[in-house]
Amino acid sequence: MAVEGIVIVGGGLAGATAAKTLRGEGFTGPVTLIAEESHHPYLRPPLSKDYLLGKAGDETLPVVPEGWYRENGVELRRGTPAAEIDAEARSVTLRDGTRLEYASLLLATGARPRTLPVPGSGLGGVSTFRTLGDSRRLRKSLSAGGLNVVMIGSGWIGMELAAAASAYGNTVTLLGLEEVPLAAAIGPELGGFFRSLHESKGIGFRLPASAAEITGHAGRVTGVVTNSGEILPADVVVVAVGVVPEVSLAEAAGITLQNGILTDASLRTSVPGIFAAGDVANALHPFTGQHHRSEHWSNALNAGKVAARSMLGQDAALDTVPYFYTDQFDVSMEYSGFPSLVSGPPTIRGSLAAREFLAFWQHDGKVVAGMSVNWPRSDKPQKVIKALIASRSTVPPEVLADPAVPLDQLLPAA
Numbered sequence: 001m002a003v004e005g006i007v008i009v010g011g012g013l014a015g016a017t018a019a020k021t022l023r024g025e026g027f028t029g030p031v032t033l034i035a036e037e038s039h040h041p042y043l044r045p046p047l048s049k050d051y052l053l054g055k056a057g058d059e060t061l062p063v064v065p066e067g068w069y070r071e072n073g074v075e076l077r078r079g080t081p082a083a084e085i086d087a088e089a090r091s092v093t094l095r096d097g098t099r100l101e102y103a104s105l106l107l108a109t110g111a112r113p114r115t116l117p118v119p120g121s122g123l124g125g126v127s128t129f130r131t132l133g134d135s136r137r138l139r140k141s142l143s144a145g146g147l148n149v150v151m152i153g154s155g156w157i158g159m160e161l162a163a164a165a166s167a168y169g170n171t172v173t174l175l176g177l178e179e180v181p182l183a184a185a186i187g188p189e190l191g192g193f194f195r196s197l198h199e200s201k202g203i204g205f206r207l208p209a210s211a212a213e214i215t216g217h218a219g220r221v222t223g224v225v226t227n228s229g230e231i232l233p234a235d236v237v238v239v240a241v242g243v244v245p246e247v248s249l250a251e252a253a254g255i256t257l258q259n260g261i262l263t264d265a266s267l268r269t270s271v272p273g274i275f276a277a278g279d280v281a282n283a284l285h286p287f288t289g290q291h292h293r294s295e296h297w298s299n300a301l302n303a304g305k306v307a308a309r310s311m312l313g314q315d316a317a318l319d320t321v322p323y324f325y326t327d328q329f330d331v332s333m334e335y336s337g338f339p340s341l342v343s344g345p346p347t348i349r350g351s352l353a354a355r356e357f358l359a360f361w362q363h364d365g366k367v368v369a370g371m372s373v374n375w376p377r378s379d380k381p382q383k384v385i386k387a388l389i390a391s392r393s394t395v396p397p398e399v400l401a402d403p404a405v406p407l408d409q410l411l412p413a414a
């Protein structure tokens, strides 16, 4: 093949990790990373947590140090979106007209926040939340405290932003379509745990409720009218109602889509030479035999590595147990597993009231997901949960719940 270069579209965690892995694996050919944003690739999880709270600075955000790209011969083109793929000619054209040929192309275009189609959503003080710029702007407006903040969306980002806004001394009300926040992800019992945590800090909930209209004066938001007609005063409104995978390039190139870009376990798309990774990819998982599209940090990290190895022709598969975490007030939660396999309520070890517990979800007696909340790290709870899931071993619920059984003894003997 005349062209041996690799082009990566999307300067997020998946794209930057793929570039790093290519060099780590000894690939010496040309690597170009196309980033729509003007920043060097950065991590998003701190944006709604310590960075927003002013407890972490800019230096904590880069995926790799800014000098890494130059030092490793990776051409990082910032502020230049890719506009078109010619799969036949194996080339990508950027919005500035530059045409790049590739031997392999990785699409790591992530996801975009869903917007709210209600009157007033364009008013000043109303925003979605995804980028470093969003976090900086929100920090600036929240940090003095004393504002009325309405959070629309009761998922992870809405709950984290509500916690941060409240920690700054603002009055926070959260609206969501679910009866219980986070119930779709972790079920009503544990969603209720997070709701109680937030209520104990003074956050008000309207559930289930939606925003019918956002009101304003002189171009700035003044309130949110709910579907029941209640008027919530608001100086700041954040719309955190989920994301949609950014598939426009892939769609125009005729790549098969299904809840994102459909890939096999090696992250190959339906078009030869084109791979997809991160939030945008709906990848076949060898453990379940189902496709999973994850919107979590560890998936972007692992998928970036796997895509790089696949593009180098190695036998690589995205077969890790999915993992994510959240920090809200003094609660640190980690979760590993396959929510799609969960079929009933969890077994709890520890105490929800004391905010220190483990939750295990089972299917046919096998552990398929597990969560740890403020659990001592010395017990390595996530390592045990992942190993339990991967072992497909059956454990009686009463044993999972029994604090007298050390965690590592839950694992089958080697």
Ligand SMILES: Cc1cc2nc3c(=O)[nH]c(=O)nc-3n(C[C@H](O)[C@H](O)[C@H](O)COP(=O)(O)OP(=O)(O)OC[C@H]3O[C@@H](n4cnc5c(N)ncnc54)[C@H](O)[C@@H]3O)c2cc1C
Pocket: 009, 010, 011, 012, 013, 014, 015, 034, 035, 036, 037, 043, 044, 045, 046, 047, 048, 080, 081, 082, 083, 108, 109, 110, 111, 129, 130, 131, 157, 246, 249, 277, 278, 279, 280, 294, 295, 296, 297, 298, 300, 323, 324, 325, 326, 327
């Ligand atoms: C505020 C926030 C908090 C989060 N917290 C957590 C957490 O606590 N735990 C957790 O597990 N996960 C968390 N996540 C999720 C995690 O950050 C994402 O799963 C991860 O960022 C996905 O990485 P990605 O590289 O696939 O996509 P992205 O990070 O979305 O990066 C994709 C990049 O591609 C760019 N792009 C799109 N189209 C083009 C184009 N045509 N040309 C060039 N560039 C393009 C986009 O501008 C973007 O910069 C959080 C996400 C957010 C937004």
